[in-house]
Amino acid sequence: MHALYFVLGVPLLGGLALALVGHRGYARDVNVVFSLLTFLASCVLTAQVINNGPQLLLSDQFFIDPLNVFLVTLTAFVSLTTAIFSRPYMRIEQDHGKMTPPRMRLYHSMYQLFSFTMLLGFTTNNLGIIWVAMEAATLTTVLLVSVYRTTASLEAAWKYFILCGVGIAQALFGTILLYMAAEKVLGPEHATLLWTNLDDIKDQLDPTIITLAFVFLLIGYGTKIGMVPLHSWLPDAHAEGPTPVSAVLSGLLLNVAMYAVLRCKVLTDGALDNTMAGDLMMGFGLLSVTVAAFFLSRQKDVKRMFSYSSIEHMGMITFAFGMGGPVANFAGLLHMTVHSLVKSAIFFTVGHATQKAGTQVMSEIRGLIKVNPNVGWGLMLSVMAILGMPPFGVFASEFLILTTAMREQPWAAPFLFLGLGIAFASILVRVLPMVFGDTTLKPLAHPPALIPVFVHLALALVLGLFIPPYLNGWYVQAAAMLGG
């Protein structure tokens, strides 16, 4: 049996199983086990792709190549570590009374189904199924965002549903137009929406239709990336749900949307003679970076602040891919990886900090290092990493993006510096008092799971210092395929 069956089948099975037993005490461990199995299956899949090259599976419906295989492994890995993190975290939440057994059942089963939809989105070859997977990913998490039933979380979940639904409907229209352009060349077969087929004939696609299609696709999937001005759902949704949900939303779902945009960009660049796709992405990326930085500086809630940081980083990634070329693409892919790792690590530590303090307002959390040194240092190091301090990986990718920008698009560099600078100052100013200083906080009843945090940080460190050769080779291959 091919590893892909396991990669997709295990989370699906897990979702269904946990729908039955998710409220029991052992459900948390079952969750971790399923995530572990998924991760192992993705490692096997990766090994197969290393040995045999890009693969088309199941009558061409699934396609694994350098671009998505490392994203699949990354997703499976972060899901695993988040599942490990959520074991003690949700237990404490249950003790505090914020989660009831029925809600735990919903949480666990949706968690696994969410993994399934993300992995489906990455591995499918059919552009229509990417859309279905993205919408399904939104649907599985909507009820999770509102699981605490506070007024703020209901608002966040409603906005999330409606705005993402509207956005993604635009993406469906773009897909329809893409199908129309493809049908003229390939005929009305089922195979017409397969990305590999479209990639082969992309220079024969009609430019007028593809231009309109890409605009809609960018708007649609860009909403899911959190592109300004379609971002207003993101801070609310990422801040209001339980912390493990925030971690996977920030760390993983944004990558799936970015991946979808990239697949469409490759087709668009092949069909058009101009650089419209790249220019649009650059413009929106810059807009996201600057706007997010300004909003960031005004936040008082810690999770909202880091959500705006997610918007900013995704803006940088969009800008990098918009520039195109081997260096910028490489930087974008690297940034996607380290951002997932570090952002989820931040949410892990922040989650424990807010649990201790009982509030998400930053001015009320103080002296984490005194209460629990691991949490304190974890937060400090994660923040250092996300702000782009060397030697973490974020520094490397941001450095590459900035230097490429200064060389190829010099008008954009000031905006990037400005955005990064404001974010740096705002976050540091707020986090330092949180970590140091005196405190009246008490330790938690159950020891927090902080191994995931340090594992993520270690990986980010490694990627900053020395990228393993085959990973490097993949990034280079994927960057070359993205072209531009």
Place this chain on the structure above:
Amino acid sequence: MSWLGAFSQLLAMLMALLLAPLLTGWVNQWRARLQNKSAPGLLQPYRMLHKLFNKESVMADRASPLYRTAPYIIFSCMLLACAIIPTLSTDLPLSPAADAIALVGLFALARVFISLAAMDVGTAFGSLGARREMLVGFLAEPALLMVLFCASMITRSTSLTAIVENLAHREFAIYPSLLLAGVAFTMVSLAENARVPVDNPDTHLELTMIHEAMILEYSARHLALLEWAASLKLFAYSCAGLALFFPWGVAEAHSPLALLLALPVLLFKLAIGGFLLALIETLSAKMRVFRVPEFLGTAFLLAVLGLLVNVLLGVG
């Protein structure tokens, strides 16, 4: 000008004069029946006209010559409007002189005079009615023009006879924009003819009146002419609607036999149209006066939408 043309013109005008009160009576009958009341009899409007013509006219001291002549002017406007709409035949000698825009102009002329006459005597309800009539007219006219332009865009002419000839005698085709224009036209004619949901013709509450308030002060032959003019207006609107959207059966030029067939077809179409009007009136509730601009604005925009659909689908 052939003798057949002149004959059909005169026949059309005569038919309009005779049939208009019958149409009003038919609509009233069906309204009563649908509301489970006993109906007043089909020929009741004729009896009322007869009664009014035999009464003595009473007028205010301050009434100006405008007040005295307004009913005659309004009546002639409506009769002329009926004359230029191709009801029985498209061979109308008057038609080169009058097209869709002139039709709207005739209605506007009548509206101006009735409003002036209502304000002439200086009563409160007259001014109230005049203001409201102007509000309705101000919005209904552009909507009606847009509807007519929708049809003229398809047939490339604003002359009503040309429109009917084109639509009736072309190969049968479905024009989606006419669906939108038809809905808009129904809304406009409900407003212009003072029907529910815009204005209740049966009401006795002056504060809710639009059309009735303007003719409160008139009596005897003047009132008779105004009531007849109102019936003629309904007849004109119905025939215009039929000419634009269901033009089959209207006789062409140089075919006297077709003229013979046109009359029963017209009666049949008017009967169905009258029934539908009574149905709409029964199923709707009268809307408050400040919502009437919304209603007519919707009609206008639907008609504009019809024009846009024409452009999109490459018609005309």
Place this chain on the structure above:
Amino acid sequence: MIVKYAPQLINLFATLILLLSFAMISQRRIVTLINLFMLQGAALVAASFLLGYVTDNHELYVSGALTLVLKVIFIPWMLHRVIRKLNVRWDVETLLNVPTTMLVGIGLVILAFSLALPVSRLSDALAGGSLGIALACILLSFMMMITRSKAVPQVIGFLSMENGLIFAATAVTNGMPMIVEFGVALDVLVGVLILGVFMFQIREKFDTLDIHNLEALKED
């Protein structure tokens, strides 16, 4: 004979769908809104079946049947039940008054038509001309979602947008591949169920379905 008039009939159905979109924008009563949505779904089903008959494409029959079951029967039934339970019958004034809403609507229609005109000329499908109408329906539903302040009309706007999208797919490419259609239908179904659950949660928390209560998190 049907084959000869098929393009015109499909354009007629398209115009009917557009007319119903406009009617939904200007409608205040929620019960009528749901019925108009049902009619829109019925027009879409008729267009799908007709196109399937004319182009001899059986997938369009399946797509039409799917729309029939979902959008004409199940979802309106569910919405009626929900509003009965929640005791929501009326709507208050929208954010913009109705004439302004309709003017903006006409602006959106002009935008949609001008965007779609060059693309629909390139389409080989029978009903390619109605791409502009489909895009107009999508934009109008989008506007309806923005200008309404109650939850149920927002949901109906969302569903009506899906109607427009399915119509666009049917018109321009004679339907999407089957697996995609099923995926989309599944998403819509699950989405509506979740929204139903949501409305109860919101009602439980706020005692009303007025979305104005859900503005505490806005950035100032």
